[in-house]
Amino acid sequence: MSLRSVHFVLPGGVDDPAAPSGGNAYDRRVCLDLPGFGWQVHRHAVAGDWPRPDAAARTELARTLRELPDGAVVLLDGLVACGVPEVVVPEAERLRMAVLVHLPLGDETGLDAAVAAGLDARERAVLRAVPAVVATSDWAVRRLVSHHGLAPDRVHVAAPGADIAPLAPGTDGVSRLLCVAAVTPRKGQHRLVEALAAVADLPWSCALVGGLGQDPAYVAQLRDLIREHGLEDRLELAGPQTGAALDASYAAADLMVLTSYAETYGMAVTEALARGIPVLATDVGGLPEAVGRAPDGGVPGILVPPENPCALAAELRGWFGEAEVRRRLKAAARGRRAALGGWASTAQSLAAVLRRLPTEPRRAA
The missing domain is CATH 3.40.50.2000 (Glycogen Phosphorylase B;)
Structure with missing residues (x-):
């Protein structure tokens, strides 16, 4: 089977064992499983303090996207993409983009109100510009649609899978x-x-x-x-x-x-x-x-x-x-x-979203 190509833009710390996270684990796993559903994954890990990167990280992300060929299918981790509309939105004119949102940026607890509002506005600009958005639960789909005013048919769910493990013996059953x-x-x-x-x-x-x-x-x-x-x-x-x-x-x-x-x-x-x-x-x-x-x-x-x-x-x-x-x-x-559903279901859902991306890049309404 001939594989299609998807360029996956990831945060630079995606493989850092000192900073494990659900988002990083999800990203790594779908990289492994997407080939089974027809997609060869090209990883592009971009270092930076996402979602509020410095100028050097912005420049590196811009270079990464600029070097991709016209019409390329690009999946972007929302932690990287959603804080920098000035970098991502212009590229949506020529690349076939989907953004994977692990957590709406403004939902992070402890942010100053002005910072949260700024991140929220930046995320809205990015998500409205791309033809497809992927969320990790039905609740998250509803949240993104209502909060950012997105067309429901552009927001898709690809829930995380789980690997069945041996039953935990526990300690004493309670403590x-x-x-x-x-x-x-x-x-x-x-x-x-x-x-x-x-x-x-x-x-x-x-x-x-x-x-x-x-x-x-x-x-x-x-x-x-x-x-x-x-x-x-x-x-x-x-x-x-x-x-x-x-x-x-x-x-x-x-x-x-x-x-x-x-x-x-x-x-x-x-x-x-x-x-x-x-x-x-x-x-x-x-x-x-x-x-x-x-x-x-x-x-x-x-x-x-x-x-x-x-x-x-x-x-x-x-x-x-x-x-x-x-x-x-x-x-x-x-x-x-x-x-519990396995990770194959996650990759299958994500692959279906990528297949349905418009053939011609265009700004989303």
């Missing part, structure tokens, strides 16, 4: 908690610390697995909060993990906890469910889609409001105190595990 997320304000680990402090009488231990380099000030505040509550011996900031180390953390986990303020999907949730681990998460964005349901209708997780550590603490007490709650959640997690 080992795991949070897998970069330590940033958007992931809300401070709310988890507050909730755990409220249930300090329970016999829990918790590992926070995730990069510590994105927001050092927040990491420092989190360490102070952990010390303030006297939880240093029970709550570990484990740093970023990949491969066998991450597998070992999942294997030891009895319950996955994610306290994000914004998520378009939540790949850490499906990674946990792929091992039969129940989930306690915030009811935001695409997280309910990631949690999903087992084929028998069972729900493999509990959802709580993002700004309510008391609700989180109450659900933790229920988890520890009610054996029937644990039994029900674990059974649903195993059922959901068997029904």
Whole structure:
């Protein structure tokens, strides 16, 4: 089979093991799987502090796009593309572009209001200029269509897949908690610390697995909060993990906890469910889609409001105190595990979007 070509423009740190993220993992995986659906992938990783790069990074992105032939199919990671309409929009006149949005730029927690508004406007300009936009959940599709005024037929979903892994043996079936997320304000680990402090009488231990380099000030505040509550011996900031180390953390986990303020999907949730681990998460964005349901209708997780550590603490007490709650959640997690979609479905959806790009580049309405 003759493969078509797609040029995938990625953030420069996509392969950095010190900064693992769901977006990077998604990008790497579709690069591997798209050839199976007729697309040869040419990677173009562009270094820079995206989505607010310096002049050198802007120049490098402009050069990368300028050197692509007229009519080339180009998939751009939204982290790179959406903050620089002055670079991307002119090239939409001659390249067949699709933009993959992992998270709307203005949804990042902790941004100054003016910065968020500026990023929002830049993203809108880019997404309105390209013929196709790809989001990672049905919720994210609806959000982009309504927020940016995009034509619904131009915004497509390609939800992340999951690799089914061996069932996690856990620690004792109840006490080992795991949070897998970069330590940033958007992931809300401070709310988890507050909730755990409220249930300090329970016999829990918790590992926070995730990069510590994105927001050092927040990491420092989190360490102070952990010390303030006297939880240093029970709550570990484990740093970023990949491969066998991450597998070992999942294997030891009895319950996955994610306290994000914004998520378009939540790949850490499906990674946990792929091992039969129940989930306690915030009811935001695409997280309910990631949690999903087992084929028998069972729900493999509990959802709580993002700004309510008391609700989180109450659900933790229920988890520890009610054996029937644990039994029900674990059974649903195993059922959901068997029904999770694989990465082949993600690549197939993305390939279909690329195939439908207009033959002649044109500005989108």
